[in-house]
Amino acid sequence: MTVGLAAAAVNGWLDGTFATATQYVKLHTADPGSAGATAAAVGSTVRVNATMGAAAAGAKAMTSMGSTWTNGGTSETLSHLSLWTASTAGTFNGSAALTSPQAWVSTNTFTLSSLSIAITPIAA
Numbered sequence: 001m002t003v004g005l006a007a008a009a010v011n012g013w014l015d016g017t018f019a020t021a022t023q024y025v026k027l028h029t030a031d032p033g034s035a036g037a038t039a040a041a042v043g044s045t046v047r048v049n050a051t052m053g054a055a056a057a058g059a060k061a062m063t064s065m066g067s068t069w070t071n072g073g074t075s076e077t078l079s080h081l082s083l084w085t086a087s088t089a090g091t092f093n094g095s096a097a098l099t100s101p102q103a104w105v106s107t108n109t110f111t112l113s114s115l116s117i118a119i120t121p122i123a124a
Helices: 007-017
Strands: 022-028 046-050 059-065 076-084 091-102 116-118
Touching: 007 059
Parallel strands: none
Antiparallel strands: 022 046, 022 076, 046 059, 059 116, 076 091
């Protein structure tokens, strides 16, 4: 038996915290900090919507992505993202580092292929 949190409790917390099925994702060039600071935001400040499925087994995963980001003319390295409740303003829900930083130059597009929020360990 694995020790850990009860999956039902974690699933309830994830679904409650990320209460709307749609989260808005913003790209960053560094850790956005505890409040999703705009200081590390990329030049393209558009937030793209991501639809999240219901939590299961202590994780909540993206089921679809609204669109892609297009670089408007700057050379940057994408390293982090932040999650928000709205396309502008809204409440900051969290942030994460990309699996690997991505160079992003003028006219490049970037598509987020997966996004998962998990809490471990889950008791089995």
